[in-house]
Amino acid sequence: MRIINNINEMHRLSVESRKQGMILGLVPTMGYLHAGHMALVTAARKCSEVVVVSNFVNPMQFGPNEDYSKYPRDMERDNSMCGEAGVDVVFCPSAESMYSPDTSVSVNEDRLSKVLCGASRPGHFRGVLTVVAKLFNIVQPDVAVFGQKDAQQVRVISRMVRDLDIPVRIVVHPIVREPDGLAMSSRNTYLSVSERKQACGIYKALQAAADAFKAGQRSGPYLVDCVRNVLAATGLVCIDYVSLVDDATLEPVTRVCDRAVLLAVAVRVGKTRLIDNVVLSPCA
C-alpha cells in the first residue's frame, strides 16, 4: 500500500493507473476509520481495480464553533486498517497543501444544501463540495463511494456531479450500525459511557417511525412525532431537527404518497451532535 501526501504525486499515480486502463475507486474519508468506512472500501473494491482512500480532515467544512481541532485523528491506526483491507493508496494531504492562504474559489449548492444539517451548519456543504471537487480533480476516480449515514451529503454531492458534469459515478453504501443500532461515526468516540447508552435511542426512534410506516401510517407529522416521542423518552431533548423530506429533492413532505422519503434526525447527545436517517419507500 502506498501512502501519498503530495497532491501532484497522487495525481500522477491516478493518471498512470487510468492510462493502463484500470478502474479507479475513491473512498473520501476524514479518517478515524471504523467498520462503516471499511464497508465503503469493500464496496469500492468490488467495482474498481485501484482503491484510493483519502484521509483528510477538511477544515473548510467545519464552522468556527465546531470540532475541527478536536476531531479525532489516528493516522497510524487508519493506515494499518487500510493495509489490512487491501487498499492500494492512502491519500493524506496536509491542510496547507490543500488550501492556499489566499484560496478564494468554492463550489456552492443553493437548494438541497439549505435544509436539514445545512440550516444549522451554514457553509458546511460549501466546504464539503469544494473538497470533494478538489479530491475528484486530484484523484480522477471512475467511482466514488459515500455512506448513506450522511444522506444529505450524498444528495448534495450527486447534485454537484450532475450539475458540473463531473465524470464520476457515485455509489451510496447503506448505513453500518453497531449491534445496538447506533450508526457508526467517528464522532461516537466523543460519547461517555452513559451517553453511548442513550445514543442508541436515535435508531430506536427511527425504527418506531419505520414500524408505523410499515403499518400504513403516511402522515408526515405523525411519523416525525413517533421519532420525537422516542427521543424524548430516552432523554434526548437537544434536537436539532427531525425532518421528513422527499428523498430526492429534500423538500418537506407532509404526507407520503408515491415517492420515497427520507426521515432524518440530528440530535445532540451531551456535547456531541449525531445524525442518522432511514429511507421509507412506499413501493418497497
Add this chain to the structure above:
Amino acid sequence: MRIINNINEMHRLSVESRKQGMILGLVPTMGYLHAGHMALVTAARKCSEVVVVSNFVNPMQFGPNEDYSKYPRDMERDNSMCGEAGVDVVFCPSAESMYSPDTSVSVNEDRLSKVLCGASRPGHFRGVLTVVAKLFNIVQPDVAVFGQKDAQQVRVISRMVRDLDIPVRIVVHPIVREPDGLAMSSRNTYLSVSERKQACGIYKALQAAADAFKAGQRSGPYLVDCVRNVLAATGLVCIDYVSLVDDATLEPVTRVCDRAVLLAVAVRVGKTRLIDNVVLSPCA
C-alpha cells in the same frame, strides 16, 4: 471536422482521444468567431493534437438586463471558419442540455471576481466559472486557451484551476486587434459606423498611458487620468471603470513598483459595453 451537440458524445470522444495518448486542447468560445478566436485556435493547435472549439452562448454569465438574447450568433459561419482552421471538433450543446431546470450548483470566486467587470456585472464570473468547470469536465482538455482581452476572466479561471486542482493548463493569448487598434470582440458588431470610429479611442487611451509608463511615469492616478483624458477627448464619456490593478491579485495599485500591473478599461460606446486592457511591466 466533427460537430457535436451531445454532452455524452463529446465526453466519450475526449476519453477515447486521451486513451490513445493524444493531447487535447480546448478553445471555449461563445461563437460569432473572429480573428481573435482563430488566433486562440492556432495557439491550441501548436500545443495539442486534438483541438476542440466549444461554441456556447452561456446564459448563466449574462445579467437579467444584459444582451443574452441578442448576443450575435452565426453557427454556420463559425463552423466553416473552424473547418478551414483545421479544428477537429466543434462542441455546441444546447442551453437546455447544459442546465437542468433545477440546476443548483455553481462555482464561485470571492476575491478577484469582485472588482473591475465583476463590480458592475454581479454573477457574471459565477456564470463563467460554472460553465468553464462544466466544459473542462465534459471535454477533459490538457490545455485550454483563453484571450487576454478578457484579462479578469483569465485570472479568475486560473484561480479556479489552482484552487480546485483542475488538471488543465491555461494558455493566455495576447489581444488581437483591428488595424486601428480596437480589440477584436464579437460585440464590435453592435457598433454603428460612427461608434466604430469612436471605439478606437479606447486603445489610443491605453496607449497614451503605456507611453507615459515607458517614459517613466509610475503614478497610478496619473496613468488612469491619461486614459480618462483621451477617452473624454474622443467623446467616450460613459465609463464603467478605468483601473490600475496588480496583474496577479487585481488589487488596486496607486504606484507601480516592481510588479506588473494591469490597466483595464470598460466603456460604453452607444449601448455597447466594450473592454480592453494593457499590461505594464516595470521589468520589461
